Amino acid sequence: MPVLVATVIGLTLIGTTARDVVSGNPEIATAATVFCGIFVQALPFLALGVVVSGAVATFVTPDRLARWLPRRPATAILTAGVGGATLPGCECGSVPIARRLFGDGTVGAAALTFMLAAPAINPVVLIATAVAFPGEPLMVLARCIASLLTAISMGALWAKFGQPRWITRNLLRPTQQQDSRFSTFTEAARHDFLQAASFLVVGAAAAAALHVLVPSWMFDHLAGQLLLGILVLAALAVVLALCSEADAFVAASLSMLPLVPRLVFLVVGPAIDIKLFAMQAGMFGRAFAIRFAPATLVVATTVATGVGLLILGAR
Amino acid sequence: MSRETENALLLLVGMSTAIIAATGTYTRYVKPALLPWLWLTAGVITALAVIAIAGDIRTGPRHGKHTGHDHRAGAAWLLLIPVALLAFVVPPALGPQSARPAVSDAGAPRRPFPALPAGHAPELSLPEVLIRLAQDSAGTLNDRLITVTGFTLGDGGRTYLGRVVIVCCAADAQLARIALTGAAAASAAALPEGTWVRVEGRAAPGELRAESVVRIPQPANTYSY
Numbered sequence: 001m002p003v004l005v006a007t008v009i010g011l012t013l014i015g016t017t018a019r020d021v022v023s024g025n026p027e028i029a030t031a032a033t034v035f036c037g038i039f040v041q042a043l044p045f046l047a048l049g050v051v052v053s054g055a056v057a058t059f060v061t062p063d064r065l066a067r068w069l070p071r072r073p074a075t076a077i078l079t080a081g082v083g084g085a086t087l088p089g090c091e092c093g094s095v096p097i098a099r100r101l102f103g104d105g106t107v108g109a110a111a112l113t114f115m116l117a118a119p120a121i122n123p124v125v126l127i128a129t130a131v132a133f134p135g136e137p138l139m140v141l142a143r144c145i146a147s148l149l150t151a152i153s154m155g156a157l158w159a160k161f162g163q164p165r166w167i168t169r170n171l172l173r174p175t176q177q178q179d180s181r182f183s184t185f186t187e188a189a190r191h192d193f194l195q196a197a198s199f200l201v202v203g204a205a206a207a208a209a210l211h212v213l214v215p216s217w218m219f220d221h222l223a224g225q226l227l228l229g230i231l232v233l234a235a236l237a238v239v240l241a242l243c244s245e246a247d248a249f250v251a252a253s254l255s256m257l258p259l260v261p262r263l264v265f266l267v268v269g270p271a272i273d274i275k276l277f278a279m280q281a282g283m284f285g286r287a288f289a290i291r292f293a294p295a296t297l298v299v300a301t302t303v304a305t306g307v308g309l310l311i312l313g314a315r
Numbered sequence: 316m317s318r319e320t321e322n323a324l325l326l327l328v329g330m331s332t333a334i335i336a337a338t339g340t341y342t343r344y345v346k347p348a349l350l351p352w353l354w355l356t357a358g359v360i361t362a363l364a365v366i367a368i369a370g371d372i373r374t375g376p377r378h379g380k381h382t383g384h385d386h387r388a389g390a391a392w393l394l395l396i397p398v399a400l401l402a403f404v405v406p407p408a409l410g411p412q413s414a415r416p417a418v419s420d421a422g423a424p425r426r427p428f429p430a431l432p433a434g435h436a437p438e439l440s441l442p443e444v445l446i447r448l449a450q451d452s453a454g455t456l457n458d459r460l461i462t463v464t465g466f467t468l469g470d471g472g473r474t475y476l477g478r479v480v481i482v483c484c485a486a487d488a489q490l491a492r493i494a495l496t497g498a499a500a501a502s503a504a505a506l507p508e509g510t511w512v513r514v515e516g517r518a519a520p521g522e523l524r525a526e527s528v529v530r531i532p533q534p535a536n537t538y539s540y
Binding site for chain 1: 317319320321323324325327328332335341343344345349352353355356359360363364366367370390391392393394395396397398399400401402403404405406407408409410412413424450481482483484485486487488489
């Protein structure tokens with residue numbers, strides 16, 4: 001606590017100097033502004049997410065969730081994927097919710113499917129995609145199908161290969177009998193916010209640094225290249241860490257590229273990017289994130305390419 | 316890290332969110348439409364902090380062991396970074412150099428746009444002009460005098476009128492620009508790079524034939540949406 005007080009007093013004293021340094025150096029200023037952009041944009045979704053996850057901690061126990069979900073694992077994962085469409089938010093909010101819903105076996109697979117599906121196929125994101133691609137209604141269909149397939153495949157993969165020992169971060173579970181529902185709710189929401197927001201800072205900082213470092217001439221060399229475009233845009237979706245409600249507009253502006261790479265960009269971005277990786281490492285544990293995130297990237301890229309070639313054709 | 320420090324950091328994040336909402340600096344980072352949500356977020360975070368602090372004062376502090384905090388070696392200190400940036404440093408809005416140039420989507424189908432408002436030279440945003448040039452089949456811009464504001468931008472010997480466009484937040488910023496030609500283009504070229512101007516002119520594919528260029532102070536909100 002004394003350290004914090006000293007830091008805040010220090011900040012008040014050097015605030016003006018720091019401001020001059022930042023605005024005098026265009027690259028630092030851009031990175032700082034992009035960082036603030038990602039953080040501030042994510043904050044409301046994170047607040048919504050931790051309110052929901054607090055409610056989950058209070059009212060939904062893993063046993064209860066297991067009773068609600070269909071018995072057969074395949075049906076349960078499918079239900080979770082389609083259920084993702086009901087949460088209109090960004091990807092940052094769905095990580096703490098999925099962590100709360102996470103349980104053994106089928107419940108875990110369903111929670112991860114929900115985490116990947118919710119930010120990608122909710123109505124707000126699909127409408128934004130339709131607005132960004134006015135002449136290509138098939139793009140919306142392709143995005144919806146490819147994202148849902150990615151989420152379901154990852155859920156199925158987890159059900160088959162996932163190991164509970166990779167989950168090293170423990171949750172604050174309501175253990176004390178005397179805690180009221182209200183205090184269970186606020187304690188869970190407070191705990192999840194601190195954990196998720198801290199790792200959001202890591203992810204947003206990495207994305208801001210890469211923003212300044214990825215040169216824009218890169219785009220000029222990609223015109224008309226299908227395979228190279230797919231690989232570069234998958235990588236770009238990871239490093240730029242855009243909000244899933246905005247990525248369609250960025251994809252639309254990359255009009256020198258064929259449609260399939262742009263679909264890959266839209267499917268990979270909400271499923272995995274650098275800030276989500278940091279948040280997954282923070283909420284689930286490093287052992288989980290270093291396995292789950294690359295697998296998601298490969299599955300999302302492959303599924304989006306396949307669905308894109310089928311629905312949109314090689315253009 | 317102690318529970319008190321965590322609560323204090325939580326409170327600081329809530330206060331910083333309230334500060335950027337109250338002072339309007341949030342428009343440098345996100346869309347104005349997010350304002351009510353920012354207030355709500357500030358309220359939720361501050362409430363979580365205040366409830367935890369009040370609860371600890373009432374019942375005595377909870378200890379690390381049973382709240383499961385023992386293996387988190389102070390990741391929450393990272394929250395000082397956004398607090399320092401948002402409340403103290405306040406990074407400036409993105410300028411001409413920092414946004415990626417956007418490529419206008421020439422592939423989009425043309426459709427008729429609604430007519431421009433009546434009057435001498437109706438005010439249009441730069442992205443609106445570019446979209447109408449690329450997609451309008453009704454020719455609403457043909458031979459109409461319009462007013463467009465933006466900053467000057469030199470590139471390859473030509474002077475452009477530019478505007479930073481954001482969709483969601485500063486991370487997706489793109490640069491919209493149109494070349495200035497015509498009688499008044501020379502006076503725009505004489506201004507230092509990044510000067511804010513109001514241009515009256517006629518738009519044609521790829522250019523804005525300027526008839527008058529007036530220097531204006533930088534607007535409070537520099538982005539276009």
